[in-house]
Amino acid sequence: MTLDGRRRGFCSIELLSIILKTVKLVIQIPCLNEAATLPLVLQSIPVKIEGVDDIVVLVIDDGSTDETVAVAKQHGVKHFVHHVRNQGLGRSFNDGILKALELGADIVVNTDGDNQYPQERIGDLVKPIIEGRADIVIGDRQTHRIAHFSLFKKLLQKLGSAVVNKAAGTKLPDAVSGFRAYDREALIRLNAVTRFSYCTETIIQAGNKGLHIESVAIDTNPKLRESRLFKSTTEHVLKTAVTIIRAYIMYKPYIIFGWLGGILFALGLIPFARFVYFSLQDGTTKGHIQSLLVGSLLMIAAFLCLVLNIIADLIRINRILTEENLEQTKYLRFGRKP
Numbered sequence: 001m002t003l004d005g006r007r008r009g010f011c012s013i014e015l016l017s018i019i020l021k022t023v024k025l026v027i028q029i030p031c032l033n034e035a036a037t038l039p040l041v042l043q044s045i046p047v048k049i050e051g052v053d054d055i056v057v058l059v060i061d062d063g064s065t066d067e068t069v070a071v072a073k074q075h076g077v078k079h080f081v082h083h084v085r086n087q088g089l090g091r092s093f094n095d096g097i098l099k100a101l102e103l104g105a106d107i108v109v110n111t112d113g114d115n116q117y118p119q120e121r122i123g124d125l126v127k128p129i130i131e132g133r134a135d136i137v138i139g140d141r142q143t144h145r146i147a148h149f150s151l152f153k154k155l156l157q158k159l160g161s162a163v164v165n166k167a168a169g170t171k172l173p174d175a176v177s178g179f180r181a182y183d184r185e186a187l188i189r190l191n192a193v194t195r196f197s198y199c200t201e202t203i204i205q206a207g208n209k210g211l212h213i214e215s216v217a218i219d220t221n222p223k224l225r226e227s228r229l230f231k232s233t234t235e236h237v238l239k240t241a242v243t244i245i246r247a248y249i250m251y252k253p254y255i256i257f258g259w260l261g262g263i264l265f266a267l268g269l270i271p272f273a274r275f276v277y278f279s280l281q282d283g284t285t286k287g288h289i290q291s292l293l294v295g296s297l298l299m300i301a302a303f304l305c306l307v308l309n310i311i312a313d314l315i316r317i318n319r320i321l322t323e324e325n326l327e328q329t330k331y332l333r334f335g336r337k338p
């Protein structure tokens, strides 16, 4: 179909949905070998939600080698995204969103295939979006109340959320929960690029783009299996730290390079001052050249930070332009413009 034809097609769907004012909800479930728990998830998805006219379930099969797809079909799932090989959660999320937009979703809810989240609360999750109060809603797992989380994990959770909130300019109690609802415009504006931690990245992006994010308190279901995303807490901490630093460099490079450069500059002044002080006291520079050398190295490093800051800022501006372009392309592809 030509672009024009496609646009015409979407325009009529668009017109119809405006006239009928229908709201379509797509519930996407990324799955990697979830045949054992997927039935529990599918059975607990509400069949009727206030303010929603059409509920569609979309399973993203991320290269499963078990019966995930067959089980989903047995439970009535009609829409799938298939990855022949495992592509990771970030890619699965992105592909799911594109498919959901293609299906004409007004709202997309993401839940996991391990029945970790209470699907019966999806109605509460989408309510703030339906009422026009939020662009994104996050299910706050109230991690301090989760019995199988150790004290260390609870503290890490708090720290992780605090750092993400700082980077995003938000105040979310559980910034990394995967149980979320997004409205269509938010999804068109978000572009997650990290393969691993789209949860953190989407929040930082959404915060920086001025999208309104709300939290809804939920209770998680009892744990049925270990997390497959992280083999250990150390791996979790390291990967999250890398994601957050990368997000800062992408959105607020002056914070990383500004502070680093400033600290290096201040440290560099100390050996210089030492050099001047002892040279004046001794009446000779002899024996104090080392201070000059260390000071110069620190100053060069500070100058490099300044240069990196300028480059990162130019790339950031470019990214904004590319994202605006992408937004327009998505509107052309999926229809509807505010």
Ligand SMILES: Nc1nc2c(ncn2[C@@H]2O[C@H](COP(=O)(O)OP(=O)(O)O)[C@@H](O)[C@H]2O)c(=O)[nH]1
Pocket (backbone or CB within 6 Å): 029, 030, 031, 032, 033, 034, 062, 086, 087, 088, 089, 092, 111, 112, 113, 114, 116, 178, 226, 227, 228, 229, 230
């Ligand atoms: N571990 C993992 N999960 C994936 C992948 N692709 C999709 N998923 C799904 O992502 C969801 C979250 O995975 P899970 O191991 O429960 O992670 P956690 O609950 O965030 O610790 C589940 O529904 C998985 O089936 C992948 O490559 N690896």
Ligand SMILES: [Mg+2]
Pocket (backbone or CB within 6 Å): 112, 114, 116, 227
């Ligand atoms: Mg899980």
